[in-house]
Amino acid sequence: MTQSQKSRTVELQGYRGLAALSTVVFHIWQQYYVYDATGAHPPLDNPYLGALISLEVIDLFFVMSAYLLTLSYARAAIDGEDRTRPGRDFLFRRATRILPLYAIAVLLVWSLRNPTLPGDWRDLLEHLTFTHVLDQKRIFYTLGPTWSLSLEIAFYVTLVAVGPLAIRVCRRLRTRRARVALCASGCGALYLLPVAWIAVAHHVLGIPHTDWPVYFGPQARFGGFAAGMGLAVLLVALGERGRIGARRATALALLSATGLYALSYFSAPENTWHTYYHPLAALLWFALLYATLHVRTAARPRWHGLLRADWLTGVGLISFSLYIWHEPLMLALYDAGAIPHSRAGFPLAVLIVLASGALVATVSYWAVEYPGSLLAGLRDKKGRSREFYPEPKPEPEPAVR
Template identity: 85%
Template sequence: MTNTPKPSMRSTELQGYRGLAALSTVIFHVWQQYYIYDAQGAHPPIDSPYLGALISLEVIDLFFVMSAYLLTLSYARAAIDGEDRTRPRRDFLFRRATRILPLYVLAVLLVWSLRNPSLPGDWRDLLEHLTFTHVFDQKRIFYTLGPTWSLSLEIAFYVTLIAVGPAAIRACRHLCTRRARVLLCASGCAALYLAPVAWIAVAHHAVGVPHTNWPVYFGPQARLGGFAAGMLLAVLLVALGERGRMGRRWATATALTAAAGLYALSYHSDPENTWHTYYHPLAALLWFALLYGTLHVRTTSRPRWHALLRSRWLTGAGLVSYSLYIWHEPLMLALYDAGALPRSQAAFPMAALFVVAAGVLVATVSYWAVEYPGSLLAGLRDKKGRPREFYPEPTPEPESAMR
């Protein structure tokens, strides 16, 4: 066990990334709303492939990598350095449930009820959303709350983590050297990353499954690679400790290279392009590199662009990002159907600005009225996962990532 001091790895910069990605997601969905397909072809709201590549750059893999990184840290420290501060499985799941379910269930019931005014309605859609199984339904995967297909993957990751995390800790106890423990953990993460890549390769090249078969390419068997990259990041940073921390120039160069790679991947993401087939595994690696260049930096020489990530307006958006993620799509569709948004493609920038402003307002109210009180339920259990006999003033658990 090392005596190297452990720096804070729940960086404020991650909250900034979360806010930036949440705002990007809202603009992307407005972009999709104003995208027109007809007999003459596709017509984006702004006819610029360079801007289109920037707006359509998918950030869902960033959320997966960040979420897995934060939730894996305690397991990585326990496995590599013996600092077992991991919570019991029931307590871990209880805390995740209090973080996710109150707002999610409320939103699903409300939106589903408004779209199914007469019973029984599409009861299967409701059941699948409440059980997080809609990601396996080709027809209903984007019903009710379209973006929440990714929550099904989060749930699958939680189950995976509480299965492989304790197993890795037990296996590492039998290894004599720290290097061997790091190698074991890193190898496990690599295997979890390569398994979805193999699935995608077989589905696309051997079986010929079209990319529009959502359960095949959006299910956990195809998208676990993003979480595996985040787990590997946690293992790497715990293994390194204070060693090899980068200065401003190297950190900036690493982040810029990763950002350029992500942009290029988005720009060349055509369904007929091979890059498109492996878009998400490749994006996960690039987000891994970007976060590494952000987190493994000397605290005395932070790059100037960190100031943007730490800015109050961006971290504020990160704070309410889960509520923004839940509400922005039904809010956008309601405004569009009510005529509150312009219909012409030329008005896309104004529509995007309006939806972002309205979405942040609704998300802020939702956070303090529903999400924050729900997170306080985590205080009903002590550190060993047992119900408390007395209930002191609880504090909310820090958000791991936008869900």
């Protein structure tokens, strides 16, 4: 990996840290400013601050995860640089990254909330099989933010099925332009299918946004992954060509961030911005990441320095553990009276939950997540070498919101 590539992956770690902090604040806000029956964003006296806090980052996680995991497939399909992992090895690495911590958290939280057997055994079964996203009643039970892990699993399976197929088809094409066109059109189709699903569900069938499985399932949210796959294809196709300077990168980043904020501000129940929020957000995150990843190394914008800050990349490192534990920790502190119950105490609650959450997440990372990554390394040593099968760093985090 070149020095430029290493810098870019560190910056993605910074994005992950920012998104993790945003997610925690968002869920604390939900605790104090409860959603109404129509699924609207929680009310707040200051609508501008409300739009900032309620800006959803789930699609950023989807785009980043898909980008990192699709890179090797895009290189193999477009340039014949076949360093992809066999499907079973890829899935094993993903399983060691997710399952140990997830299973421990689900079993612990579920047992505390269901002290008498059999308890809500269906909730436990659905969480352990990642099918709770399909249950209108239980989608946010036990570990509410982890509905998005169901979508991550669906993406992994899709990538393992579609990636090798794309490589085989591309090898039959004579020109690089044809290979790029095929990969790009495939990503475009995967992006448009969820848009069509949402349009039919909302405009034709009249299904309300509060029918969670319809609008939270992979059939509606896969656009974020498709955008990330498209970003990988675009950057592989461009190579070193067309890298932008600091001014253009900053302008594009500001335009993307403004668009994301406006999308959050104007989003309201059942309006067009709300209906197509996530497909539109995925495109804006795509543009923001492009402004981060395809910049000339010698003309790096100053704002990249924030993304590389040690404290922020440190949060990015423990972000998955923070996602998993922050909600049950917040609820436990709330029930114990350790954080204020009044809306006026929201800022103090944020400080307490972030501080305690970071501590718990740090312990969780080193005690559970890191040992899991060593299991994947042992498999590499028994099979193929890491040098021949490199994987972009940092390891993509599962997306949770």
